[in-house]
Amino acid sequence: MRAVAESLVAGERVSAWDLNDAGPDDFPELREIRRTGNQALRNAARALLFGLGGPEALGEDDLTLLRRLIKSKIAVEVPLAMRSCEFWYAIPTTDQAAVLDAFGLSDAEPVTMSLGTEIWNQHYHGSGHQRCARLYVSPALDGWTLVFGRPSDDQHPADVTGESSWSIEPREQYQAMLANEKVRRGVDRDRCVALSRRFGAAQLYWRSHGDSTTSWCVAEKGELVRFYDVSAPEESAGELAAENGYLLPHEDTPLPEGWADDIEHTDDPLDWQREWVRRHRRLKAELGLPDHCDADTIAEALSVHPGKIGPHTRAEGHGVIALTRCGREYGHPRTLLRGLAYPPAPERPSFLDEDQT
Template identity: 45%
Template sequence: MSIEELMRRLAATETQRAAADELVALGAPAVRPVLDALCDEESPVEWSTSATVLRRIGRPALEPLMEAMAAAPAHEVARRAGWAYSGLEIDDLAAFEPGLRHPSPEVRSNTAYVMQLKGERALPYAPRLIEMLADPDDDVRQRAQWALDELGPEVVPLLREVRRSRTAGRLRRPALVALASAGGPEALDERDLALVRRLVRIKMRDEVPEPMHLDGSWFALPTGDQDAVLDAFGLSDPEPVTMRMGAAAWGQEHHGWGWIDSRRMYVTPRFDGWTLVFGCPGGDDDDTELRDTVLAWCERLSARFGAAHWYGTSCGDGWTAWCIAEQGRVVRYYDAFEEDDQVGTGHPAEEGYLLPHEDGFPDDAFDGVDTSDSEAFRARYEQVKAELGVPDTCEAPEIAARASVDPSALGPGTRVEGHGVLALTATGREEGHPRGALPI
């Protein structure tokens, strides 16, 4: 059967599998027509089907895919070729080595990704990946760092050697970032730690608060006594950090709702009279309900500091929650996903808002409106909302803004006292800091 006929069959669901098997068996002669289909955005062959055939063909498809990435007329074509390239069934990693030195940044980036996928098997190529930390292309530099992260502990001494080399030139700074990313703070020697700490101190002097992306949970305490806060949460080994570093550390460990034990917590400077604490201190039984855990913590903290607030929000699924305690007693608890488990009947910070589970619209408010037409529905929604005076719906940031401090609204007008720290929880003392460099 001709290759042309096999390509026609590759486009048909009922003959696709058999045609793919025959094209793979043909090997090198099939690469060009399959690659042409992959790069043709109008091809009747599903791109993932042609890419999978090329992956299975393996070595004969390697150079043609490099060429396709380098010459791709559109991002989508480069993406398709890169996906096929990264999954080529080739056991000998040496075949990919030329891609690390290819003139095309697209090829260099995708080859670094291949090394990342191979993990410790790619350790022989660490010297070249380290050189790529100074690549002129941003994406290539980032891919090289991610690849080094996956090469295992033996990459750490190689990066240290670069740090100590007098001839490494412009590689020395990115090697420091890669060293912290691949091995964590423990991988830095005293000289590098001193350098980082000095830079943090310098950056702290003029840092302006910036809005934080909220996705997880945090506490708010009306105090500036940082030592007392650290003691209350059982935190140790506090390391001064910029606000940017603290926010990034929280973002690395947490994404979503619930109670996830942190290795470290970010204790902020005092913002407008409130110290915020990001992360979860752990120490509670895994079977304990989130509500019971939060209530217990807020009661303990408010008995010590006079008041304690806890807030939670998820940018992915609409979850939001808050807990407000005063003088050792919870006066308000609300969870949008567990509205029957509320404590208290409301709080002054909620006044004038609808709670997330409440619907302020009459049943017939959107009769006759095509809900599939988002523009028309939105227009009708705003019209009815204005006519009936339906309040806005509140979430954790709105409650925090009224009751304490909204981290997503930090800015030049926020009063800042002191500096923030990253400190280890019991889990962190046992397992160490998470890997990953933080922006200063």
């Protein structure tokens, strides 16, 4: 583990996937580094202990120091925008304890907003119950509490079929996948409605940063007000004033026929993509065509958009990470906290960063 700790200190890319073969047997070596290493190595060892076993793996002294450090940072913290938030609930309450109870969460550990964001952004790393073991619950932001992730029961609904039971025929596999997605949409709608019955209102948002997948659900006083999912527009229910003046994500932009046919394909496929984006933006502006709305658009209009949080946002209390039923059964998921322990590796730029016109 010393070599991994040294890689972290050097700013090399190490992820939770690289720790799949590590476990409690490595704790003694990491704790020895905590006692005898230099400051940088000690911080990296602390990050690895947390990454392998969660807060309890740190030991009483380290956990006390970590909690003290987090408490001091919370006292002076300024709200900051989240990146890659993807899936979240927005609930109009400042009662964090009630929210934790509603989602079946326990073992809450206070975190700064930056630390909570970092933990959430790594929820998809690793295998098994990594995605469903732990949720991040924000402080109250302009009166709204945001919950990132699904509780265990929603992540594992009874009517979802496992891949091991699927046919080997590709078409039947695809149909099974679609059936599972339909079940999950129903579970998410039911959860949103149930939360609104308890808190007066609830909203659920999904915005993929890997493709165009997006959805939103709004419920009030136990009634579904609006549901939309780009993957199943036929299941839509209700409507929102916030959608007025926009195209829905599944609707095509009414551009002239053949508008992109003459874009040249070169050896670099990104050349075509960049030119497609430039021309699409230019034609939309020239023709005065509306933009598409998505979960980000609706969240910003109706509650709090995680990506637009900032010094202007009124924050009450502090955020927490908390365990779901899966977390209590299987333990904390593996999470390497770069922001707390060692220099982060540089971010990779988007292929569109070269030209935003």
